[in-house]
Amino acid sequence: MLDALLLLAALAANGAGLGWLALAMEVHWAQALGEGVPQTRRTVALLRVAGAAALAGSLALCLSVDHGSMASLVWVMALAGAALSIAFTLAWRPQVLGVLVPWMRVSREQAAKI
DSSP states (O other): OHHHHHHHHHHHHHHHHHHHHHHTSHHHHHHHHOTTSOOOHHHHHHHHHHHHHHHHHHHHHHHHHSOHHHHHHHHHHHHHHHHHHHHHHHHHOGGGGGGGOGGGOOOHHHHHHO
8 A cells, every 4th residue: 555655656746847847948837827927047946956856756756666677667657647647738728737836826917917
C-alpha cells in the first residue's frame, strides 16, 4: 500500500513539475493566467527551480519503491504521461494550470487595472 502511495506521489510530482516548467514559458503563462498578469524574472526562476525539484523528487520517490532499472523506467513513463496531460491541458483548458501558482491569482478586475 505504501508503494502505491509513493508512486502516486511521484506521478503528482511529475505533473506539477512539468506544469511549473510549462508556466515558466511566457506563452503558456499568458494562456493560463491571462495577458494582464505580469511574469517577472524572479517568478520564471522560481518556477524553473520548483519544476526541476519536483522532477528530481519524483525520481527519488520512484527509486524508493523499486530498484534502479525498474524505477527509471517507471519514472520515464510517468514523465511521458505527465507531459501528455500538460499538453492536453494547455490545448483545451490552460486556465486549470493556474492552480499551480496560487500566489499569482489575480481577479479579472485587478487584471483590467494593470
